[in-house]
Amino acid sequence: xxxxxESPARRQxxxxxxxxxxxxxxxxxxxxxxxxxxxxxxxxxxxxxxxKNLKLAREELHRRRAGVIRNLCGNPESVIxxxxxxxxxxGCSVLERVAVEYNNGADVTVGSMLRTDKHKIYVPxxxxxxxxxxxxxxxxxxxxxxxxxxxISDDELQINGSFLNxxxxxxxxxxxxxxxxxxxxxxxxxxxxxxxxxxxxxxxxQRLPIAMPES
Numbered sequence: 001x002x003x004x005x006e007s008p009a010r011r012q013x014x015x016x017x018x019x020x021x022x023x024x025x026x027x028x029x030x031x032x033x034x035x036x037x038x039x040x041x042x043x044x045x046x047x048x049x050x051x052k053n054l055k056l057a058r059e060e061l062h063r064r065r066a067g068v069i070r071n072l073c074g075n076p077e078s079v080i081x082x083x084x085x086x087x088x089x090x091g092c093s094v095l096e097r098v099a100v101e102y103n104n105g106a107d108v109t110v111g112s113m114l115r116t117d118k119h120k121i122y123v124p125x126x127x128x129x130x131x132x133x134x135x136x137x138x139x140x141x142x143x144x145x146x147x148x149x150x151x152i153s154d155d156e157l158q159i160n161g162s163f164l165n166x167x168x169x170x171x172x173x174x175x176x177x178x179x180x181x182x183x184x185x186x187x188x189x190x191x192x193x194x195x196x197x198x199x200x201x202x203x204x205x206q207r208l209p210i211a212m213p214e215s
């Protein structure tokens with residue numbers, strides 16, 4: 001099984017329409033420092049999150065992710081695809097399937113995913129998610145037009161001046177779905193989700209082709 005970093009996401013043509021935004025956080029077991037692994041200048045590399053505290057590392061990661069979405073491109077009609085770096089897209093035509101919905105007028109898509117720990121179908125409520133315990137709009141695969149994200153201020157992604165370190169997907173997707181003119185649920189499984197825990201992180205790090213720096 002290939003992760004998003006090595007998965008068909010890297011081989012699928014986006015045609016300039018899709019912007020893939022990954023999130024992943026990894027702890028060096030020796031130094032205890034947390035890292036992300038972004039693409040910089042066309043090459044994937046390690047970049048320190050500057051802390052050994054998981055809460056602070058998550059806050060910094062989500063601050064950087066918000067900055068990437070806001071500043072990566074200036075086209076408000078670009079489609080942002082959010083990915084967890086230790087997960088996988090299911091097949092080589094995922095973006096083509098999503099593109100069908102955008103070509104038919106969608107401005108948000110949600111779903112669908114398979115989990116590695118259990119079988120569960122999450123049918124979203126796209127009309128009234130906030131009054132339905134979030135409406136399952138957090139689930140993978142999540143995509144949206146950039147102009148919708150741009151309407152969310154950094155303050156809305158923070159508590160007491162610090163970026164959220166939990167439930168960030170809820171914080172982003174709830175207002176985006178509420179603002180969307182045509183949110184669409186895709187029932188076809190497009191994404192393999194491995195819930196984060198210490199064991200899955202360890203397995204993922206063992207698969208990486210390069211060594212992690214100390215700090």
